[in-house]
Every structure is written in structure tokens, then in C-alpha cells.
Amino acid sequence: MAKWAKFPHDQKSVTHAGDALKKNWDALHKGDNEPYPKAANLIDAWRAYHAGNFAEAVETGEGTVVAAKATAIYATYLEAKDSAKVGHYQTAMEIADKLRAKEEKNINAHYQFAYAAGRYSQSISIIKALKAGYGGKIKSALETVLKLDPKHAEANTAMGAYHAEIIDKVGGMVGKLTYGVSKDAAVEHFEKALKLTPQSPIAHIEYANGLLMLFGDKEMDKATKLYEKAANMKGKDAMEILDIEMAKEELEDE
Numbered sequence: 499m500a501k502w503a504k505f506p507h508d509q510k511s512v513t514h515a516g517d518a519l520k521k522n523w524d525a526l527h528k529g530d531n532e533p534y535p536k537a538a539n540l541i542d543a544w545r546a547y548h549a550g551n552f553a554e555a556v557e558t559g560e561g562t563v564v565a566a567k568a569t570a571i572y573a574t575y576l577e578a579k580d581s582a583k584v585g586h587y588q589t590a591m592e593i594a595d596k597l598r599a600k601e602e603k604n605i606n607a608h609y610q611f612a613y614a615a616g617r618y619s620q621s622i623s624i625i626k627a628l629k630a631g632y633g634g635k636i637k638s639a640l641e642t643v644l645k646l647d648p649k650h651a652e653a654n655t656a657m658g659a660y661h662a663e664i665i666d667k668v669g670g671m672v673g674k675l676t677y678g679v680s681k682d683a684a685v686e687h688f689e690k691a692l693k694l695t696p697q698s699p700i701a702h703i704e705y706a707n708g709l710l711m712l713f714g715d716k717e718m719d720k721a722t723k724l725y726e727k728a729a730n731m732k733g734k735d736a737m738e739i740l741d742i743e744m745a746k747e748e749l750e751d752e
């Protein structure tokens with residue numbers, strides 16, 4: 499593995515040493531309902547992931563959900579080169595796809611495939627990704643997740659973003675007829691995710707992003723409040739710290 503960038507923030511509050519990982523597990527995984535692992539290597543891999551040691555998480559949890567997640571999250575937040583981002587997303591998709599082929603009811607294998615495929619699509623352009631058939635693949639994976647676990651908050655957020663992204667790129671009419679998306683469905687999924695995880699920075703951020711794609715300046719005030727709420731949260735792990743920094747950057751750009 500090529501050398502990955504280090505997590506650029508203080509890790510003291512997110513190391514979850516010893517029994518702390520298990521004690522905080524439900525709070526850390528309220529968004530994806532991942533069960534606490536039994537295998538020692540997976541416990542170590544998740545501990546590394548939550549602390550922002552993403553390369554270690556990939557190596558220790560090789561071929562599993564945590565490896566796919568660490569790869570995609572690293573690409574989203576810390577990888578500087580666009581070409582490398584695309585490669586990481588492809589790797590994450592491959593890990594998740596192989597895992598869900600073996601374990602059809604592994605909810606987060608399906609979710610991590612959808613997440614990585616969604617970020618990959620954004621990296622190469624949504625239109626290009628839709629032409630390559632990724633729209634259907636992402637929707638199918640998210641539908642599988644929500645069928646197996648309707649209270650999967652991150653999948654609800656991702657489904658809201660899926661609807662919003664397509665409407666933003668192809669318009670409401672074409673989106674509805676070709677991809678079965680709608681503004682109402684997007685908002686419904688975003689709202690459900692917020693209800694399930696009211697302390698999740700990314701649920702607020704993606705909802706804000708979605709509102710601006712769907713309604714533009716008409717929802718600027720609501721989007722700003724969502725960004726502000728996310729920016730004022732305290733991160734429970736490395737990803738949340740990075741999310742909070744992203745919310746602050748959004749507010750600075752307005």
C-alpha cells in the first residue's frame with residue numbers, strides 16, 4: 499500500500515483504547531448499525547478506523563466492511579490526488595462487492611458498495627456514471643440495505659443524496675421517468691436519517707447539500723442552519739471530526 503496521509507487532527511479523544519470501543523460502540527455505529535465484531539483483528543481494525551488510522555484499518559481488516567469503509571472515507575477526506583481518489587473508490591467497491599456476493603445479508607457490505615460507488619460517481623461526474631450504469635447499481639444496493647434494515651440512517655442519507663444528485667443533474671422530469679427519483683422522496687429520506695441520528699454531522703451536511711441541489715437559494719436558510727448545527731457538534735470519531743471541519747468550510751464559502 500502506498501503511504502497514506504496521516505489524520506490531521508488530535509486523536510486523543512477518538513482512540514477508544516481498551517474497553518472504550520465496546521462501551522462506545524452503539525454511539526459510534528448508530529448510523530450503520532454494524533454489530534460489534536467477535537474477531538480480535540476486526541476489533542483492532544475498527545479501533546484503528548475510528549482513530550483515523552485508515553491504512554492500518556485496511557490492512558488489519560483486509561477484505562471486510564471496515565476495510566471498504568476505511569478506504570472510501572480516506573479517499574473522501576484525506577486523499578489529495580483526484581486519480582488516486584478514483585482508484586481508492588474502485589478498490590472499496592471491489593472489497594464490498596466481493597463481500598456481499600459471499601454474504602448476501604451483510605447489510606454494510608451492500609451499504610459500503612453503494613457509498614463507494616456514489617463517491618466514485620461524483621469523482622468521474624454523475625452524468626458519466628449514470629451512462630455507465632452506476633445509478634441502478636447504487637439504487638439497488640441501497641434498496642437492499644433499507645429492506646434488510648429500514649432504520650439504517652446512513653443508507654437513508656445516501657438514498658436522499660441519490661435522489662437529489664440525479665434531479666440536480668438531469669432534472670425532475672427525466673429523473674422521475676428514467677430513474678424513479680423525486681424531491682419528496684429525497685426529503686423524506688433525509689428527514690428519516692436526521693430523526694434516527696440527530697447527533698450525526700454527516701446527516702445534517704448531506705441534507706443541507708441535498709436541499710441546495712433540489713431547491714437552490716429557496717432553502718439556503720435551512721441549509722445554513724443544518725451546516726451550523728453540524729459545525730457545532732463534537733466528533734465521536736475521526737470521520738465525524740472530518741465532517742465537522744467540512745461543515746465549517748461550507749459556512750466559510752457561503
